[in-house]
Amino acid sequence: MLTCKEQVARSSDYLDGQLSFRERLMVRHHLMFCPNCRRFVRQMRLMQATLRAMPEEPVPGVDDLAERLSAERQKHNTQP
Template sequence: MLTCKEQVARSSDYLDGQLSFRERLMVRHHLMFCRNCRRFIRQMRLMQATLRALPEPPVEGVEALAERLAEQRRKDSPP
């Protein structure tokens, strides 16, 4: 059986579906017996759902970012 530390280390991969069949079974076995790790996984799922619900930030091109930084630098530099 996994320790809680090993479980936490695999949590992201477990939630993302990136574990092998054997590893998933080990994680699920641990979760059956460990209330604290079940709570941790529920919190991780809630966090993932919250992050997915956030609006996407606008994507800026490198050129636009460079221009904005240059403009800010011009404003901040003494005459």
Template sequence: MLNCRELVARSSDYIDGQLGFVQRLGVRQHLLICPHCRCFLAQLNLTREVLRQLPEAGPEGDEKLAERLARARQEAP
């Protein structure tokens, strides 16, 4: 059975699907009994999702932000 530190060490590989069957099983077993690591992994997953979406939203998002800033400056007294 993994302990928390071992799980954290493998968490990135687990999310990326880089672990072998036995290792993945070990992670899943630990997650079943450890709410802390479940929470940690959920957070890590969320962070990954956000980071993955950033590049796509990047250029357009910047442009819109600049536009909005410019408009806000014009509207300012």
């Protein structure tokens, strides 16, 4: 059986369908018994879906907004 560390290392390839049949079986076997790795793979699936849903072109003004939010956060973190 795979260790959690080995499972994490194979997770991207598993989700992308790039593992051999034997490797897929090993991953699935590990996932049957490890709730933490199941949660990790579920989070990776959600992240992949979120990235696919994002627009290809950057949204106008998003960099300015990110800079303003960062400055506000820093200002609030330095205030007593």
